[in-house]
Amino acid sequence: MGKIKRIGVLTSGGDAPGMNAAIRAVTRTAIYYDLEVIGIRHGYQGLINANFKPLKAFSVSDIIQRGGTILKTARSEEFRTPEGRQKAYLNLKEAGIDGVVCIGGDGTFTGAGIFSEEYDTPFVGVPGTIDNDIYGTDYTIGYDTALNTVIEAVDKIRDTASAHNRMFFVEVMGAEAGFIALNSGIATGAEAIIIPEIKGEARNLKALIESGNKRKKSSNIIIVAEGDEEGGAIAIANKLKDDFTDYDVRVSVLGHLQRGGSPSAVDRVNASRLGHAAVEALLDDQKSVMVGLQNDTIVLVPFRKAIKLNKTISPSLLELANILSI
Numbered sequence: 358m359g360k361i362k363r364i365g366v367l368t369s370g371g372d373a374p375g376m377n378a379a380i381r382a383v384t385r386t387a388i389y390y391d392l393e394v395i396g397i398r399h400g401y402q403g404l405i406n407a408n409f410k411p412l413k414a415f416s417v418s419d420i421i422q423r424g425g426t427i428l429k430t431a432r433s434e435e436f437r438t439p440e441g442r443q444k445a446y447l448n449l450k451e452a453g454i455d456g457v458v459c460i461g462g463d464g465t466f467t468g469a470g471i472f473s474e475e476y477d478t479p480f481v482g483v484p485g486t487i488d489n490d491i492y493g494t495d496y497t498i499g500y501d502t503a504l505n506t507v508i509e510a511v512d513k514i515r516d517t518a519s520a521h522n523r524m525f526f527v528e529v530m531g532a533e534a535g536f537i538a539l540n541s542g543i544a545t546g547a548e549a550i551i552i553p554e555i556k557g558e559a560r561n562l563k564a565l566i567e568s569g570n571k572r573k574k575s576s577n578i579i580i581v582a583e584g585d586e587e588g589g590a591i592a593i594a595n596k597l598k599d600d601f602t603d604y605d606v607r608v609s610v611l612g613h614l615q616r617g618g619s620p621s622a623v624d625r626v627n628a629s630r631l632g633h634a635a636v637e638a639l640l641d642d643q644k645s646v647m648v649g650l651q652n653d654t655i656v657l658v659p660f661r662k663a664i665k666l667n668k669t670i671s672p673s674l675l676e677l678a679n680i681l682s683i
């Protein structure tokens with residue numbers, strides 16, 4: 358301890374419910390350890406533009422329950438360039454910031470990893486993305502809330518689908534990952550789940566729905582992750598419409614409503630634990646690591662692993678989804 362006197366905190370990439378709870382935990386933990394805290398606005402772009410504001414304990418009052426991020430977020434193209442990162446470093450030095458907590462996903466940790474190889478300011482990451490696609494942590498902040506938002510929406514769609522004997526293709530977020538699709542599918546009793554990790558599923562749909570038809574199902578819900586190989590729910594629905602003439606087919610794309618809203622209890626608690634752990638990691642001279650949760654325990658995962666390795670979908674969950682949707 359002793360080297361770090363002032364830390365910066367930023368949120369970057371897609372916002373996720375619980376980011377505010379993490380900012381609060383970082384700020385208040387730092388103050389508890391007599392550190393100064395600087396909020397960096399608009400992610401890495403705010404580092405480049407020196408868009409800084411000091412955070413006090415009261416600055417983070419009344420935010421634990423709010424979605425979005427009080428620090429704003431962005432995906433900075435300039436930070437991808439050596440010139441942009443140099444500007445960021447000079448601003449960090451001028452502001453006397455000795456370490457940074459970055460809250461975000463893959464892109465955020467990739468940026469932090471590159472920066473840390475070039476410059477000496479330590480960065481510690483907190484996983485925050487609704488996609489839950491970060492290797493090394495069982496949960497990312499925002500995933501649980503997004504999942505619950507999807508479940509609420511699909512339950513409502515099921516009511517109207519059953520009333521009309523309709524087939525719904527519901528598209529959920531997840532450009533490269535099917536965690537939201539798979540788990541919302543299990544939780545809503547979806548008839549089928551199409552995710553980027555499993556190829557060829559869309560082609561099996563016809564047989565699957567026909568077997569459900571034989572048992573006189575009054576509705577069918579097919580959850581599609583936006584990044585599936587066929588190009589999303591609209592593309593799949595269009596391809597299969599003619600195969601399902603008994604059904605009126607509809608498509609519902611849930612979109613960005615999945616990113617908003619008040620964070621769930623799970624996300625608030627995880628964000629509080631991870632934000633707290635990130636500050637302690639900086640004080641322990643850690644750098645280029647993400648704090649994560651594995652089996653309910655805080656762990657440190659090097660950025661290079663968090664970025665490079667893929668978090669895999671559990672085959673047993675997929676099997677479960679298939680068994681329960683017969």
Ligand code: F6P
Binds near residue numbers: 462488583
């Ligand atoms: O990474 C979070 C996420 O919500 C993805 O699920 C989605 O593909 C992407 O961000 C959407 O990004 P944007 O808000 O820039 O459209």
